[in-house]
Amino acid sequence: MSEWNVKLIEKIERTKDTKSFRFERPENFTYLPGQFTTFYIPKEGNGELFHHFSFSSSPTEPFIEFTTRIRESEYKQRLDQLSLGTTIRISTILGKFSLTKKINKVVFICAGIGITAARSNIKWVIDTQTNIDIILLYGNRDLNNIAFKNELEAIKQNNFKLFHILSHPTEDWKGWKGRINEHFILYSVPDWEERRWFISGPPAMVDMVEKILTEDICVPMEIIREEFYIGY
Numbered sequence: 001m002s003e004w005n006v007k008l009i010e011k012i013e014r015t016k017d018t019k020s021f022r023f024e025r026p027e028n029f030t031y032l033p034g035q036f037t038t039f040y041i042p043k044e045g046n047g048e049l050f051h052h053f054s055f056s057s058s059p060t061e062p063f064i065e066f067t068t069r070i071r072e073s074e075y076k077q078r079l080d081q082l083s084l085g086t087t088i089r090i091s092t093i094l095g096k097f098s099l100t101k102k103i104n105k106v107v108f109i110c111a112g113i114g115i116t117a118a119r120s121n122i123k124w125v126i127d128t129q130t131n132i133d134i135i136l137l138y139g140n141r142d143l144n145n146i147a148f149k150n151e152l153e154a155i156k157q158n159n160f161k162l163f164h165i166l167s168h169p170t171e172d173w174k175g176w177k178g179r180i181n182e183h184f185i186l187y188s189v190p191d192w193e194e195r196r197w198f199i200s201g202p203p204a205m206v207d208m209v210e211k212i213l214t215e216d217i218c219v220p221m222e223i224i225r226e227e228f229y230i231g232y
């Protein structure tokens with residue numbers, strides 16, 4: 001098993017309760033976009049706590065980063081308290097949620113924190129100028145709960161389209177409302193038959209989207225990749 005010690009260099013507030021934790025990238029540290037690893041942090045007293053997180057950073061960036069919602073759990077509370085300069089341990093890099101140059105057209109479907117692995121891939125495509133046409137379908141509670149909103153909306157490339165859907169929008173919201181559903185997917189992805197599909201987020205959400213794609217739209221399972229954020 002590989003292991004690295006990485007130093008916390010920045011905490012970035014993404015929404016009111018969502019933060020990115022950025023670490024120095026060890027020399028010769030390689031990973032693929034959308035992969036994940038285990039982040040071990042010191043427990044109060046002795047021992048360690050660990051959680052798996054997808055990288056929200058892209059391998060093209062000089063740091064490594066993950067992003068999470070700060071909740072009441074022991075892990076999240078300890079994580080939030082870590083001071084800059086603290087060194088933590090990470091282990092083997094895993095996961096197959098990565099675009100490759102062989103893919104021409106793709107749809108990412110994410111809700112909430114599921115954006116992390118998609119953001120890693122999208123940033124990789126932009127930085128490497130890989131010619132992949134991307135549609136991102138992104139579900140959130142409301143406009144204030146959208147992590148990476150400004151960054152994603154600032155992407156000007158013709159081959160990137162972003163569609164938001166909000167479950168609890170304010171009254172003035174003119175876009176899609178509700179949860180990710182068949183109608184929203186078919187409207188936003190008219191060329192759905194030509195695309196590969198990447199779904200990431202809490203297991204219940206990934207299962208729900210898989211069901212819509214395979215049972216209602218008849219997308220073959222072989223062209224769907226999934227990352228289940230087990231424990232979320």
Ligand SMILES: Cc1cc2nc3c(=O)[nH]c(=O)nc-3n(C[C@H](O)[C@H](O)[C@H](O)COP(=O)(O)OP(=O)(O)OC[C@H]3O[C@@H](n4cnc5c(N)ncnc54)[C@H](O)[C@@H]3O)c2cc1C
Pocket residue numbers: 036051052053054055066067068069071072073074075076113116117227228229230231232
């Ligand atoms: C491949 C992968 C990628 C992930 N990427 C992200 C990410 O980018 N951002 C993010 O915020 N989270 C991610 N997660 C989830 C993350 O590891 C945490 O489980 C999650 O953030 C909840 O942590 P918590 O401390 O708030 O809840 P906890 O208090 O740890 O857990 C909440 C509930 O889930 C149960 N649970 C916890 N872990 C597991 C497990 N491994 N299997 C089954 N049940 C479990 C607990 O028993 C509890 O009931 C990922 C998980 C996986 C497997």
